[in-house]
Amino acid sequence: MKRIALVGFGLLAGSIASALKQAKRPTVIRAVSSPATLARARELELADEFFEYGDVEQWSRDCDLILLCSPILHILKTIDALAHVKWTAQYDAGQSNAPTCLVSDIGSTKVEICKAGVKLPAPFRFVGSHPMAGSEKRTCEHNDPAIFENAYWFVCPPEGTEESAYAELLQLVKFLGATPVVFPPEHHDRTMAWVSHMPQMLSSTLAGNLPERLLKHNYQHYAGRAFRDMTRIAASGWGMWHDIAVTNRDETVRALGEVRDGLEKTIEAMNALDVVADGKPATDDRSAGLETIFKAGNEGRASLFAPGRNAGAAFSEITVQLKDKPGALLSVMQPLAEEGLNIRDIELMKVRENVAGTLLLAFKTPDEAARAVKILRYLGYEVKER
Template sequence: MERITLVGFGLLASSVASAIKQANLPVKIRAVSSPSTLERARQMNLADEFFGYDQTAEWVKDTDVILLCSPILHILKTLDDLSKLPSEILQACSKKILVSDIGSTKVEICKAGTKLPAPFVFVGSHPMAGSEKRTLEYNDPSIFENAYWFVCPPDGTKEEDYKPLLQLIDFVGAHSVVFPPEHHDRTMAWVSHMPQMLSSTLAANIPERLLNYNYQHYAGRAFRDMTRIAASGWNMWHDIAVTNRGETVRALREVREGLDETIAAMDRLQVVNEGKPAENDCSENLEKVFKAGNDGRASLFAPGRNAASSFSEVTVPLKDQPGALLAVLKPLAEAGLNVRDIELMKVRENVAGTLLLAFKTPEEARRAIQILAVLDYDVKDR
């Protein structure tokens, strides 16, 4: 690959560009975006060539790979524009051009992609990476590290035709998963799109009996965690909703059936009467729900099946005092250890929190444990 064209130069496109620049690869980066974004990309030295969205005939020339990184409906429009390019422009291309995308739904995009004429070869894709931040200002060359990156080639496509995409995925540290587009959208409906709708619905339906007294401020971590993604922007989710409506609705209905079963199990409970518990509180059905939930949650982290599980994690209890985080992270940094992920698992006033640290290898985790143990931290391998 000598030249990659990134259409829609937001967070993920600029992160790909940043990774290439950081590694000093001999690859020309062509940015296609709005004038203001292009100017900022130029200032940040994230690209070598700059084009507007409407300059399609220009940014197609001499490129090896086109990666469409704009919102889903814009990806569909760009695919339509590519399919309508004049024949003389297409005939002037001396080699195949691999076209892919990073859209969060795949069926509609792959349908449109398969209509592209030669010399284009289309393979849909979707990296399971991102952030609530959307612009190139927040580019992160390690954002794809250890993430799944779905690849959806049309039937009959040879792996050789999309090898540059697989090489790119491997280069940024992601794990490629070849998946039919229908399977992708069915899976994402359950593990991504339906949870977003549930989170938004939950946050949108805080009852007036709480809001009138500002009682929602007493929400604990459970409610805050469950509604975190309710802060997601509507523009992106509009495109996801309209291109994966059927599967997402099916997932929501399946969850609604589960909620009905849980409500029925709650209704069967025998409540405490006059301070005396019932001899049989009829909680068996609710217990089944909890145990099935335990199993479902555990299945997410089955060894060898979850990309993130390849991280080696340790937990460190913290003191509730200024500088507590720095006291843990500074000696690790001085030892040259790279913390790949970090989470403060419990935060309560005057109660010690637990810091979760993730490392790339077990050896790095062991070194971290040794360093922190010398400093009298009760570090545990998770």
């Protein structure tokens, strides 16, 4: 690509730009965002050209790829703005044979975005997409060129579209280390409703309904890892989830209803138990129904870790930028070992030519990860928490 416009220059757009810059690609990176964000992107040298959102007539010209990286409702507004840029009239009138421009996005829902995108006039052609990557950090200064490594990246072309029509997007996805998955938009939203959107609603509901009998004594502080893990994403910000909820409401409600049906079966199985009373064990074991539910849960959980499939780890992770030279790994591992830090998992992420390698280290606790960050930064390494 000669020129790419990243519209909404936050964490993911900044990470794409950082990977392109590290690889010394000749691609001109065009940052489109708010004035404050553009100033920060300029300081970090993440882009070559800088435009505010409203300058759509300028930043939409002469691009090979426009990637919309803002929140969902803003993406929809930007698509509408692109549909009304005045300079596209020359293509409608057949007065130009200039190359077309691929427009895509990274929104977490796809049906509504793709419906709007396919209506864009020439020279634009639209293919929706969604990388399964991110962080609770939202701004470009937290950019991570390895954030897409081993992640799925859904690509949702209009039905009947030839792969050659979105080749630039596939090339970018693969360059970033992600795995492209071509998916119809409806299948994407139905799947995400179950594996992402419904879990968020459950987590928020669970954390938001702590009973008063616990709260009045501050007993919630005794929560173990199970409750903390199940409510971790309840800390998610409302702004992003508002857009997801209003653009994938029906599928998310459907998923919540299916979970509700499952909970009702679990309650029935619990009520069927012949419980211990007065210190005496039950004479009739009626736990078969609940056992079936547990075994189904075991199988469902195991299916997430099928060979060749990725799954998130439960550890605290950091990434370390390495130089491609002998002893690079040892120079990181040795000081951590000397400080008594136990590394629970390690991965040398894909190393591309002319790009610093990225080492992923996992620790059991956030405190251990924070200690490792402090040590490695003192030694001059570029380290980021995941």
